[in-house]
Amino acid sequence: MGNLFSILASLINFYSILIFIRVLLTWFPNIDPYNPIVQILRQITDPVLEQARRIIPPIGMVDISSMVVLIVLYALSNILQSWA
Secondary structure (H helix, E strand, O other), rough: HHHHHHHHHHHHHHHHHHHHHHHHHHHOOOOOOOHHHHHHHHHHHHHHHHHHHOOOOOOOEEOOOOHHHHHHHHHHHHHHHHHH
């Protein structure tokens, strides 16, 4: 059972990295949104980020939903690793 928790924690860490890369890409306005890599990254991360955006309103012009998602994923990964 510990192996399963360890694998799940690793997958969550990988997903967190994908979300972090997506956040970094928003800092560069000249990135082509039709680039296949950007499209795949959006398809993978949008389901979670869109749900978070429905719950967490932006503060002014700043969208903090991705930061909240990263914190929750980090906490979940730590819980799973402690169970492993």
